[in-house]
Amino acid sequence: MEKDKKRKFAHAISIRIALPALLTVVLFVTATFVIILPSFKENLLARKREMLREMNTVVWDMVASYERMERAGSMSREQAQQTALNIIRDIRYGPVNKDYFWVNNMQGLLVMHPYRPDLRGEAVPDVRYPLGKNLLEEFVKVVKNQGAGYVDYRFQWQDDVGKIVPKLSYVRGFTPWGWVVGTGLYIEDVNVEIGLIAKQLNAIASVILLLVSFLAFYMIRHTVLADRVRRIIWEERERLLTALEESRERFRSLVETTSDWIWEINAKGVYTYSSPKVRDLLGFAPEELIGKHLVDLIAIQEVERTSRLFRKLIDSRQPFSGFETVCQTRDGRIVVIEKNGVPVFADNGALLGYRGVSRDISERRHALEALKKSRDALHNSLEETVKSLALAAEKRDPYTAGHQMRVDRLACAIARELGLDEDRIEGLHFAALLHDIGKISLPSEYLAKPARLSAQERAIIKCHTEVGYEILKDIPFPWPVADIVHQHHEHLDGSGYPQGLTAKDLLLESQILTVADVVEAMSSHRPYRPSLGLETALSEVRAGRGTLYHPASVDACLKLIAEKKVDLSAAAW
Structure with missing residues (x-):
């Protein structure tokens, strides 16, 4: 009996020791596969989502830099867009270096896809819906509603067209070009990582299970x-x-x-964190900035402007980049700081503040200002050179002094009335000043002859447009100046000279110049006749409207003169 009691007692002790150990194993396995592993998967996916957003932001910033080059005039839109697309096409990342970026437009058509160049300009079918839905429309919808965001869908596996798998992508709109820039990850890649981790956890759990079981048995005898x-x-x-x-x-x-200054501010613009880099940029210790407002670092003369712009950024609740602030350092120096930031939101959607990075761009600003001064100096030099050439031509024909200046004034006014951009107007300006440069090669007695020219003499005079073209064609103007000069005596119906071109072959600038040249020439004195008067000149272009002369240019000319917005009186150089 005593032996049975001891056995039962020993058995009870064994159960009391073993049961908690077994429960511990069960709890460990449950926590691992019910709580830890799903939580780890969510965290891993969250990090992947954040990685997609950051990778997308890097490419978006690169596109934005080329758009700024376009706005600065250093590249045309086509050059800027093509350069950006070439760079995006070659970017790869990911475990096997096959993850990529694509670009579609706001009309739901593909602009660039590195693995599916055959779809350029096409809608991309959504494999989830066999009735012809366009996957790109989902991206456009997210951009229109949010500016940027994540999209779940199914797509081909990297460059394997025959394999369709789930995918998560981050898309962001680039408004200036009407683009949607996107990149994504395959859910299968995340599952593979989770599977490897699950295998490791299984192995660890099995080892721990065996170990605890052994310890439970062993602890009965060796507590x-x-x-x-x-x-x-x-x-x-x-x-x-x-x-x-x-x-x-x-x-x-x-x-x-890091070489950049990292900071955090709350929704009121008060610094809540600052990295030590601020000491190099502004001379302040990081702890000195805590509690200071953003505008406390701004130079006095910039406080009002910066406060207004900052409030606008806060109200937008959107990420920002390239926000320039003129700051004053501890020792009184003025530096230009560029800020880039992203908003931070609470779970209920309330704006907590912004987190971002800043860098000193003072040297870049100074370099840009120096470049602008250099450009302006080159422009002034070009202006003076062209005026000198035009003046040289007028020296050969003193009876038409000021003609080119007056034609220039009228032609540019017409161009502005038609809505041409300033760059094209500048090209027209130089062409107007040089449109009679070819007369420099003509005999001076022809130019000053007080009587009507003979047919042979008129034929020689007409050669001045071709001579002008030959003089100017090899000069690397950024505008088609030589062609405009060559065409300024052509007519819409082909009755002009020297090539007999018709409307479809004529530059708009040359058609504007033709109208201005006719009006000024007829209203000015010539060696062989007195001025025919401004009304006669206007009657001429009005009569030739649509047959000889560009209709819109004629209308603009008549309006400008009627409203006395152009003065055709003699102009001095």
Whole structure:
């Protein structure tokens, strides 16, 4: 009986020791596969989503830099867009370096896809809907509603057209060009990573299960080993805490040693964090900035403008880049700081503030100003050179002094009335000043002859447009100046000279110049006749409207003169 009691007692003790151990194993497995692994998957996917957004932002910023080049005039839109597309097409990343970027437009048509160039200009079918839905319309819808965002869908596996798999992409609109820039990851890649982790956890869980079972059996006879087990657990815990601290320290070192100033502000613009880089940029210690408002660092003369722009940014609740602020350092120096930031929101959607990076762009600003001065100097030099050439031509024909200047004034006024951009008007300006440069080669007695010219003499005079073209064709103007000069005596119906071109072959600038030249020439004195008067000149272009002369240019000319917005009196150089 006593033996049975001892056996039952021993069995009870065994159960009491083994049961908590077994429950621990069950809880461990449950926590691992019900809580930890799903949570890790969500965190991994969140990091992947953030990576997509950051990668997209890098490419978006690159596109924005080419758009700024376009606006600055250093590249045409076509050059800027093609250069950006070439760069985007070649960008790869990911585990096997096959993840990519694509571009579609706001009409739901593909602009560029590195693996499907055959779809350019086409809608991309959504494989989830066999009735012909366009996948790109989902991207456009997200951009229209949010400006940027994530989209779940199915698409081909990298460059394997026959394999369709789930995919998550981040798209962001680029408004100036009407583009949608996107990149994505395959859910299968995330599942593969999770599968590897699950395998490792299975192996670890199995080992722990066997170990705990063995310890539970062993602890019945050797409870003294419990202290050793506890010591092992504490050592493992300490190792994990140490690893966590090391990880935090690495992140802190990365933030504090980067070459850019990293900061955080709340929704009121008050700094809540500053990396040490601010000491190099502005001379302040990081802790000195905590509690200061953004405008506290702004130079006095820029406070009002910066406050207004900052409030506009805050109200927009959107990411911003290239926000320039003129700041005053601790020692009184003025520096130009460029800020880029993203909004931070609470779970309920309330704006908590902004987090971003800043850098000193003072040298870049100075370089741009120097470049502008150099450009202006070159422009002035070109202006004076062209005026000198035009004046040289007028020296050969003193009776028409001021003709080219007056034609220039009228032609540019007509162009502005028609809505031409300033760059084309500038090209027309130079062509108008040089339109009679070819007369420099004509006999002076023809130019000053007080009587009507003979047919042979008129034929020689008409050669001045071709001579002018030959003089100007090899000069690298950024505008078709030589062609405009060559065509300024052509008519819409082909009755002009020297080539007998018709309307479809004529530059708009040359058609404008023709109208201005006829009006000025007929209303001015010539060696062989007195001025025919402004009304006669206007009657001539009115009569030839649509047959000889460009209709819109004639209408603009008549309006400008009727409203006395152009003065055709003699002009001095």
